[in-house]
Amino acid sequence: MEKETAGQRKNNRKNSQWKDVWRRLKKNRLAMFGLFVLVLLVLVAIFADVIAPYGYDEQNYSEMFQFPSWRHPMGTDNFGRDIFSRIIYGARISLQIGFISLTGSAVVGSILGACAGYYGGVADTVIMRCADILMSIPRTVLAIAIATTLGPGLTNAMIAVAISSIPNFARVVRASTLTVKDQEYIEAARAIGASDARIIARYIFPNVLAPIIVQATLGVGTAIILAASLSFLGLGIEPPTPEWGSMLSSARSYMRDYWYMVTFPGLAIMVTVLALNLFGDGLRDALDPKLKK
Numbered sequence: 001m002e003k004e005t006a007g008q009r010k011n012n013r014k015n016s017q018w019k020d021v022w023r024r025l026k027k028n029r030l031a032m033f034g035l036f037v038l039v040l041l042v043l044v045a046i047f048a049d050v051i052a053p054y055g056y057d058e059q060n061y062s063e064m065f066q067f068p069s070w071r072h073p074m075g076t077d078n079f080g081r082d083i084f085s086r087i088i089y090g091a092r093i094s095l096q097i098g099f100i101s102l103t104g105s106a107v108v109g110s111i112l113g114a115c116a117g118y119y120g121g122v123a124d125t126v127i128m129r130c131a132d133i134l135m136s137i138p139r140t141v142l143a144i145a146i147a148t149t150l151g152p153g154l155t156n157a158m159i160a161v162a163i164s165s166i167p168n169f170a171r172v173v174r175a176s177t178l179t180v181k182d183q184e185y186i187e188a189a190r191a192i193g194a195s196d197a198r199i200i201a202r203y204i205f206p207n208v209l210a211p212i213i214v215q216a217t218l219g220v221g222t223a224i225i226l227a228a229s230l231s232f233l234g235l236g237i238e239p240p241t242p243e244w245g246s247m248l249s250s251a252r253s254y255m256r257d258y259w260y261m262v263t264f265p266g267l268a269i270m271v272t273v274l275a276l277n278l279f280g281d282g283l284r285d286a287l288d289p290k291l292k293k
Contacts, residue, residue, distance in 0.1 A: 024286040031282020037275035045092040052085035057240040065258055075260040077251065083261065086242040087268050093154070093243045094272065097227040098220040101161040106216045108162075109169025114200050114208070116170065117177025128174065131167035139164045143226050147235040157236040161223045172215050176208035210287040217283055221276035228269055244269050 025031055044051060060080035068075045074083040116127040134142065143160040150156035180186065181204065189199050228245025230236035237243035239250065244265045251261035 021286045025282055028282040028285065030278045031286075034275040034278030034280075034282065037271065038279060041091055041095060041272060041275070044088055045095050048088045048092050052082075052088045054082040054085040056086045056089040056242045057081065058085075065254070067258075068260055074264045075258070077247075077261055078254060083247075083264055086247060087244070087264055090242040090244045090247065090265070090268065091272075093237060093241065094224050094227065094269075097154070097158050097161060097243075098224040098276075101158040101223050101227075102165060102216050102219050104158070105162040105165035105219075106169050106212060109166040110173045110205070110208075110212055112166070113170035113173030113175075114177050114204055117174040118181050118196065118200055118204065124174070127170065131170045134164070135167045135171075139222075139226060140229055143230060144233065144235060147230050152235050152238050154237055154241070157227050157230050160230065160235075161226050164226065165219055165223065168219065169212065169215060172211050173208055176211050177204055180204060180207045214280060214284040214287060217280035218277060221273035221280070224269065224272060224276075 058081060060076070062080065063072070063076050064078055064080045066072055066076040066080075072082050072084065074087065077083055077086075112127050112131075116124040137145075143164045146160040146163055147156060150159060186199060186203055189203055194202070227236055228243070228248070231243045231245030232249040234249065237246050239246060247265040248262055251258070251265070255262045
């Protein structure tokens with residue numbers, strides 16, 4: 001029988017580690033519930049055209065301000081649009097903002113944090129002082145300032161959310177990089193002449209991936225709330241594109257008489273963020289080596 005190569009042994013160890021993570025994650029019922037809700041929301045967003053009984057901008061002035069019924073499970077708004085259909089389409093927009101903006105901020109923040117932790121010195125000082133300046137400004141205020149400068153719109157809202165999240169990733173990755181950059185395998189890579197870029201990409205990033213994943217999972221919920229806040233203030237998604245925050249903003253004038261117009265978009269935001277937080281907490285526990293059994 002052929003002997004295993006070093007690469008095969010390394011891949012087997014990685015597969016075994018991820019199997020252990022999945023095994024511990026499955027034991028956390030709240031985390032699995034959050035994962036189930038997230039998968040359901042993603043499927044709803046993907047198949048919104050099939051699931052939604054009406055178009056998100058389909059108006060019927062003869063059915064304005066109708067309370068929830070069999071025909072309209074979540075009622076209709078001031079333009080006679082079906083709120084249930086708009087929430088389904090809104091899932092596509094909100095999840096898109098959350099995942100895309102956090103992916104961008106994770107990539108940029110991880111690169112900056114890894115460079116700061118690996119090189120130290122002037123690079124560390126400049127990058128982290130810039131991150132400290134951004135973190136000294138409340139995220140909502142920073143996102144509002146960026147969105148105000150760029151103007152309303154889906155792309156600008158994602159940019160505003162992404163920029164406000166970069167410092168968090170930079171700090172997390174820098175701290176993790178400092179703990180691994182002096183390990184023996186890093187010294188060995190330097191000894192054989194590996195470039196700094198190769199060491200960071202090949203040896204440091206895989207070993208700091210766990211905190212990045214956890215930070216991203218927990219950050220998506222915050223990004224969705226932040227995007228909803230921008231839309232609520234008129235700085236995010238422009239009508240008639242359905243976004244849960246903009247739906248809340250449009251309905252606030254009618255909330256005394258038509259409670260359902262603000263209740264269901266608010267519940268959509270709450271359920272999504274709760275599911276992300278439950279899954280993120282469970283994933284953090286599963287990836288924590290101190291909790292291995």
